[in-house]
Amino acid sequence: SQKIEQNSEALNIQEGKTATLTCNYTNYSPAYLQWYRQDPGRGPVFLLLIRENEKEKRKERLKVTFDTTLKQSLFHITASQPADSATYLCALGGYALNFGKGTSLLVTP
């Protein structure tokens, strides 16, 4: 069956460090993969999309990589700030997008 796996353990890092979150998937051949941010009790907000023929995508302090051989995407936040604390979801699929359960990131001053 199709699975999207994100680390269920919260990631705690110090302000200024780089946070790296992982998304692994099985039984998908996605044409693209997306990352969303979700704050408690709020709707997820789109951050980045990366296509299967793109190895890396950047947006300000965010960087996403996509390895279709490993079936893995890495999401990096450089120079992290306490305001980056949130849950980050990866999503992939075809017309109906499926979401991972998310990884909680806590950035402490």
Add this chain to the structure above:
Amino acid sequence: EAQVTQNPRYLITVTGKKLTVTCSQNMNHEYMSWYRQDPGLGLRQIYYSMNVEVTDKGDVPEGYKVSRKEKRNFPLILESPSPNQTSLYFCASRGTLRETGNTIYFGEGSWLTVV
């Protein structure tokens, strides 16, 4: 401003009392969907609609109904709510891959408690 608006945001209701959660989007999107989010289970799709008068079941459709009579509106109907439908509900809409890369826009969420 591009928006997905859902109402009510918070609702406590009793078992068996029919309720409707409304959803409206102002982006002229063809695709709309409903998700529920529960601790430890993540976002699960309830129903989706690819266009007016076209709806289909998602992963957890039992106990829910939807309708899509107009492009902008996609209400979620609980005919006879039960306590296991207590959850945080999100409406979402999406443009085309060419326009927005299939990016999904979510509403603010509706907290529903069934007692």
